[in-house]
Amino acid sequence: MIKLQWLTAVSFIFLLPACSKNEKMKEQVVAFAGFQQPSGFPAPAYKLANNRVTKYGFELGRKLFYEPRLSRNNTISCGSCHLQTSAFTHHGHDISHGIDDRLGSRNTPPIMNLAWNPTFMWDGGVFDLDLQPVAPITNFVEMDETVANVLVKLRNTPPYPALFKKAFGASDITTADMMKALSQFMVMLVSDQSKYDSVMRKQGVGFTTEEQQGYEIFQQKCNSCHREPLFTDHSFRNNGIMPGPNNDEGRYPVTLNPADKYKFKVPSLRNLAYTAPYMHDGRFYTLQGVLTHYNSEVTETPTLDPLLKTNGRPGISLSAEEQQKLLTFLNTLNDRSFIKDQRLSQETQ
Known part of the structure; x- marks a missing residue:
């Protein structure tokens, strides 16, 4: 996974306010282009060139990761079963517990260093990080929701339209942009400081x-x-x-x-x-x-x-x-x- 060079707030004060929308988007990419490959790690499998991590994209992805509206009854988020204190897994649970306390059949895997994963899930049934969130969102045991319903909820929930516009240049909330935002957060879950x-x-x-x-x-x-x-x-x-x-x-x-x-x-x-x-x-x-x-x-x-x-x-x-x-x-x-x-x-x- 690539590691972000985090900038201070001062770095953003001097971004020119008169820039056009495209120039602002370009400025974000430039500001966050200073990624640092962890020493000794191989090249990531995730195609970062197709979804560069930006300040606004990452922040939106983080908000979505902890957003319970991704589930049918607005109670379960990605972070419900992937706890940071447990290296983003469900510590203490042998098998996953999802919506309505339904039991899954497998242990919740930790989320870390996903940028190097060529496949996802215990069985490798998902091969693209940008598609992976679809599985838990639509799974009967986990979130039991449809992506279409999630988009409707986000479109009608401030400040999401504004956050998507800041991240991707358009206030319309699409499946592709939602998945890209989640990926921008997940690829930043780098564990390399042991x-x-x-x-x-x-x-x-x-x-x-x-x-x-x-x-x-x-x-x-x-x-x-x-x-x-x-x-x-x-x-x-x-x-x-x-x-x-x-x-x-x-x-x-x-x-x-x-x-x-x-x-x-x-x-x-x-x-x-x-x-x-x-x-x-x-x-x-x-x-x-x-x-x-x-x-x-x-x-x-x-x-x-x-x-x-x-x-x-x-x-x-x-x-x-x-x-x-x-x-x-x-x-x-x-x-x-x-x-x-x-x-x-x-x-x-």
């Missing part, structure tokens, strides 16, 4: 002995799927979890390829201290439970990932000492500044 990042950037801090040993264990036994620096390779894999009561077949209903049965997206390992419970159905409430699964509870099925078999035995061999050191390293991936960043928080008025 201790691990500071160590990798040689910013005067180093790993402790146990953290370094845990890092070496991670590189040997985990890095094949959870690749640095995003700690995911964005692939879909069967990690040997027994199917739950609803027999969620993962990516298979999306591709209809039998080889994709029970495969789910490899999640990032960043911010694990804030995002429990874990796995696509939230079955593990502790990281120790996750490591125990990989060490001794992996179930062999036809689509089990080959990397989870060692000498014909399912699982990843991890001694108790190795598990403890690995947990110590994983704690270096927590980014407290991310969950405290006021720029990403709901506005209070």
